[in-house]
Amino acid sequence: MLKSKKWLILLALVAVAALGMAACTPPEPELGSEENPVIISFVPSADADTVLASATAITDVLSEKTGLTIKAEVPTSYVASIEAMCNGEAHAGALNTFSYVVAHERGCADVALVSIRFGSPTYSGQIITRADSGITSLEDLKGKTFCRPDAFSTSGWIIPSIAMRAAGVDPDNDLAEVIDAGGHTGVVRAVYDGDCDAGATFVDARSNVAEELPDVNDVVVVIETSPPIPNDTISFHPDVPAEVRDAIVDAFLEMASNEEELAILEDLYSWAGLEKVDDSFYDGFRQMLEASGVDVTTFIEE
Template identity: 55%
Template sequence: MKKVLLLLLILGMSTVLFAKGQAELGTEENPIVWSFVPSGDTQEIAAGGEEVADMIYEKTGIVVEASVATEYAGVIEALSSNPPSAHMASLATFAYVVAADRGVAEAELISVRYGRPFYDGQIIAGADTGIKSLADLAGKTFARPDPLSTSGWIIPALTMRANGINPDTDLAEIVDAGGHTGVVTAVYNGDADAGATFVDARSNIQEDNPDVMEKVLVIEVSAPIPNDGVQFHPSVPEEMREKIINALLEIADDEAGNAALNKAYSWTALERHQDDFYDPFRQVLQAAGVDAASLMGE
């Protein structure tokens, strides 16, 4: 009888361990998945992300797996799945607000580019399209990086509406270019009349296309927008989260680490900021009479 009870106890413990997935989070068998979005060259982002993940492991012993998604919505869904298939993310402003409203992301770090934790968006147009102002966008083909891109669609769409252009009905076609570089390329090649990116994404193709600044013109610049950064799923333990945050701050201050962050996302530094850093952007949405869920089509 005792042997039977012991066997049942062992089986019961095995079932519990199996139900919990057995492997501890942050191990080879169950790594922390850090999901990036393709804001630039996917291969460069993946390579830089893997380098940073290796550095985190060297400093903390925590295994992090870098993953590049095809779109913002994919990262949000990965954070929203049960159990989550992503534990860290580097979402742009609007996508983060959507994820935070769902309760699946918590901001901890904000990236710095050109000495600022903010960036500006721009609306660009082909020099030979005749587009000189927002009003000229009516009837034109418009390229965007992603439907959830803050600088590449959310802010430009709100700006167009404020200037009498309904992007849903007044644009001839909306093209999803798969990233900011893709938008510049589409406008440069004439595959789109206009588009929107961060300032100044044109430099991403300037080496191969030295005349891009003359062929692709800026017709509008947005107000400052919070940079992307590092967010965590709420299920990541606080102690583990702090180790990763401190490691990333050290990596950002190290020459090799800074180069890897720059390769991945053009980050030159990281600053600690939490959810309230995004409140001014939320106020922009509220002033426009929209909310994140409605723009997501929810």
């Protein structure tokens, strides 16, 4: 009986000590404070340093408008952008369409805003080649080298892969080589220089290098254009408090309605505006993937 009482006393002391330690543990700093900044991940659709410079200019304005400390980060790939959202390294993300769909399927992202370009919340992709390549159709891509921006690029790989399969070209087996060119601009340059026989980008990524390569539209031609694709997003992790999310969304919309600040958005991803949407806006894209036999869950790493 005495031993039992001693054990009970010992357990009680341990419990009291544990409670005391828990009480002494400082609470996590509030999200948006200097100690716990809001991290927004921006996909590396172009050179990472260029994207980071533009993204930082945006988060500086967002910080000023919201009173929150907001920082930009540019992961090494589109997949890394998804992982940043899903492993807690980022609270929000400027995710391209396919990355958003995958991240949402994993429970890591809810869309808040869609980008507007040329007055539309949708865009198209294109498959390009040199005018002197002899390639005039998707069937001609068999045995050729193909440049893509990233394996998770919607217009630069996911949709072109669907189009190739529909034309009887297996992108996994029929292409001589698939090369990641480090962004849409990189694809255009690689095709222009002859480093790749063909490639895929958004319409019309050639304009990004028109100043550098004035004859790019003559040298690099389009052989295929995709159906409309929903534009890229501003998405938030579901755990982000509503007041933080709403403040950032409102600040983005203020930027889009201010001519001087809109220029900062345009400098990053050629955004000409932003609109509020919910996840259902991407259901048509999901249906297109499903009809083409693309299973989003196969892109999810547990």
